[in-house]
Amino acid sequence: MGTSVLSRRRFLQATATGAGVVLAGQKATADVRRVGPWASQYGERSPFDKVNRTISGNLQHESETPQQALSGMITPSSLHYERHHAGVPTIRPEEHKLLIHGMVEEPKVFTLHDLLRFPQASRICFLECAGNGKHHFKSDEKTTPQRLCGLISQSEWSGVSLSSLLREVGVKKSGSWLLAEGSDACLLTRSIPMERALDDVLIAYAQNGEAVRPEQGYPLRLIVPGCEGSMNVKWLRRLEVSDQPFMTREETAKYSDPLKDGTVRQFSFVMDAKSIITQPAYPLQIEKGWHEIRGLAWSGRGQVAGVEVSDDNGSSWHQAQLQSPVLDKSCVRFGLLWKWDGKERLLTSRVIDSTGYTQPSARELIAIRGKQSLRYHNNTMTTWRVQSDGQVFYQRMD
Ligand SMILES: Nc1nc2c(c(=O)[nH]1)N[C@H]1C(S)=C(S)[C@@H](COP(=O)(O)O)O[C@H]1N2
Numbered sequence: 073m074g075t076s077v078l079s080r081r082r083f084l085q086a087t088a089t090g091a092g093v094v095l096a097g098q099k100a101t102a103d104v105r106r107v108g109p110w111a112s113q114y115g116e117r118s119p120f121d122k123v124n125r126t127i128s129g130n131l132q133h134e135s136e137t138p139q140q141a142l143s144g145m146i147t148p149s150s151l152h153y154e155r156h157h158a159g160v161p162t163i164r165p166e167e168h169k170l171l172i173h174g175m176v177e178e179p180k181v182f183t184l185h186d187l188l189r190f191p192q193a194s195r196i197c198f199l200e201c202a203g204n205g206k207h208h209f210k211s212d213e214k215t216t217p218q219r220l221c222g223l224i225s226q227s228e229w230s231g232v233s234l235s236s237l238l239r240e241v242g243v244k245k246s247g248s249w250l251l252a253e254g255s256d257a258c259l260l261t262r263s264i265p266m267e268r269a270l271d272d273v274l275i276a277y278a279q280n281g282e283a284v285r286p287e288q289g290y291p292l293r294l295i296v297p298g299c300e301g302s303m304n305v306k307w308l309r310r311l312e313v314s315d316q317p318f319m320t321r322e323e324t325a326k327y328s329d330p331l332k333d334g335t336v337r338q339f340s341f342v343m344d345a346k347s348i349i350t351q352p353a354y355p356l357q358i359e360k361g362w363h364e365i366r367g368l369a370w371s372g373r374g375q376v377a378g379v380e381v382s383d384d385n386g387s388s389w390h391q392a393q394l395q396s397p398v399l400d401k402s403c404v405r406f407g408l409l410w411k412w413d414g415k416e417r418l419l420t421s422r423v424i425d426s427t428g429y430t431q432p433s434a435r436e437l438i439a440i441r442g443k444q445s446l447r448y449h450n451n452t453m454t455t456w457r458v459q460s461d462g463q464v465f466y467q468r469m470d
């Protein structure tokens with residue numbers, strides 16, 4: 073690394089002496105002295121790229137994806153958000169087993185080796201914690217997209233479709249619910265309706281083409297597209313078929329501490345449509361002229377049908393461009409060319425999904441559900457205030 077830093081400095085000196093030597097300078101950087109091999113066995117990012125997750129939570133049990141710094145629709149695995157209830161276990165793949173039992177014809181244990189022999193299925197979908205958006209009504213103006221919306225990430229997940237494994241064990245007629253259990257110290261368990269389990273659920277062993285990262289559930293995790301993060305059980309080791317859900321409202325409320333309110337939206341599995349402008353946003357300061365307003369939009373109920381952007385606090389809306397492909401239960405990057413005239417502006421985005429649902433404003437959602445319940449499943453619009461000096465700040469709307 074020392075060598076490349078040095079040569080980079082030399083390159084900068086060379087280019088600084090005049091435009092005419094730019095090409096020669098570039099050649100010099102390529103001729104870097106060889107200290108070790110040129111090729112590497114596992115890639116690293118540029119030493120100049122410092123984009124990181126932020127670690128948060130009272131036990132430092134969460135980390136937030138730096139939304140403002142990312143492009144396109146895939147979150148690099150190293151920047152995927154994390155939410156751990158009991159740390160990250162180290163699991164030897166050759167020792168890991170998945171048991172499927174309960175109301176089935178023939179209970180079975182699957183090793184990783186067994187699972188790799190099944191036909192492989194892959195899909196790109198988002199994963200979002202139900203708590204994504206919990207800081208909306210508590211944050212001051214110096215709040216970033218990462219803080220407001222860092223608990224959503226998107227990967228390509230590969231593995232075995234759960235329905236093919238359930239066919240292997242033969243689910244009995246009465247089997248209407250599934251309990252999924254992880255191997256972490258808390259043995260995190262979640263209930264999944266059988267209808268969902270037979271639909272598009274994956275037992276994933278790969279994330280963005282390589283093994284699932286330890287923080288994301290190595291060697292096996294459940295992927296329940298469009299449903300709240302907690303159902304996507306990591307370090308998956310057991311699936312039990314039953315005729316009823318395994319947790320009551322009260323039990324979930326315990327998990328959901330410090331929300332003591334008994335009206336936890338326990339069975340609101342699906343994540344509603346949401347969007348957020350990721351730039352310009354705090355802490356950027358912008359100049360007059362053309363900008364591409366960019367952001368992310370998604371819906372757990374289907375596809376993003378459209379994204380609209382307003383620069384006048386919702387009085388007028390403009391259709392943004394969606395980067396392709398636009399996939400089911402998947403984040404889409406949107407963009408809108410916008411000329412800033414130097415006046416104070418309030419920038420907001422809203423998504424409309426394929427079911428016709430439109431993302432609500434903070435006031436609309438508070439009127440329906442009350443502020444207290446919006447600690448979870450808060451999909452309200454986010455507004456950024458561009459001041460006349462170009463400074464961009466988070467604008468709370470509650
Ligand atoms: N075994 C296990 N699975 C788990 C969790 C956990 O703590 N243990 N956290 C859940 C929650 S609340 C979320 S939001 C997602 C987070 O997945 P990630 O850490 O890969 O982003 O995993 C879910 N699955």
Ligand SMILES: [Mo]
Binds near residue numbers: 155200201202301
């Ligand atoms: Mo979560």
